[in-house]
Amino acid sequence: MTAKKCILCGKCREVCPVYRAVLKETAAPRAKAVLSQAEVQDKLVYLCTMCGSCRVVCPIDADLQVVGSRARLVESGVETGPNKVMVENIRKYGNPFGDDDNGGVE
Numbered sequence: 001m002t003a004k005k006c007i008l009c010g011k012c013r014e015v016c017p018v019y020r021a022v023l024k025e026t027a028a029p030r031a032k033a034v035l036s037q038a039e040v041q042d043k044l045v046y047l048c049t050m051c052g053s054c055r056v057v058c059p060i061d062a063d064l065q066v067v068g069s070r071a072r073l074v075e076s077g078v079e080t081g082p083n084k085v086m087v088e089n090i091r092k093y094g095n096p097f098g099d100d101d102n103g104g105v106e
Contacts, residue, residue: 006033006062012054018047029054032064045069046080 012029013019019028027047035042048066055063073079079087089098 003033003036003062003064005060006030006037006058006064007060008033009059011057011059015053015057017049017051017053029064032066032069033062036064036069041069041073041076041078043073043078043080045073046083 008030010028010030013025016027016029019025021027025031026044029048032045032048035044045066048064050066055061074083085098086096089096092098093100
C-alpha cells in the first residue's frame with residue numbers, strides 16, 4: 001500500500017528515530033505521507049533513515065516509497081550538500097567516505 005493510502009494516525013511518529021531526535025512534525029513519516037498525498041516532492045525525504053520502523057507499526061502497511069522519492073529528487077537536481085559529496089566520493093574513491101586508502105592492497 002502506498003503513502004497515498006496513509007490514514008495519518010501518527011503511530012509511525014513515535015517509532016521514527018529522526019522524529020524522536022528532533023521532535024518536529026516535519027521530520028515524522030506522517031509529514032512525508034502528507035507530501036506524497038499532495039504529490040509534492042520535497043527535500044524532507046532526505047531526513048528519513050529508511051529504517052522501516054514506520055512500516056512495521058503502520059496499521060495499513062503504508063509504504064512511504066522514500067527511495068523512489070529520493071531518486072526523483074536527484075534526477076530533478078534537488079540534493080543536499082552532504083548527498084552530493086557522498087556521490088562524488090563514491091565516483092572518485094569507490095566509497096562514500098572519500099577514503100583513498102586501498103587498505104594496503106596494490
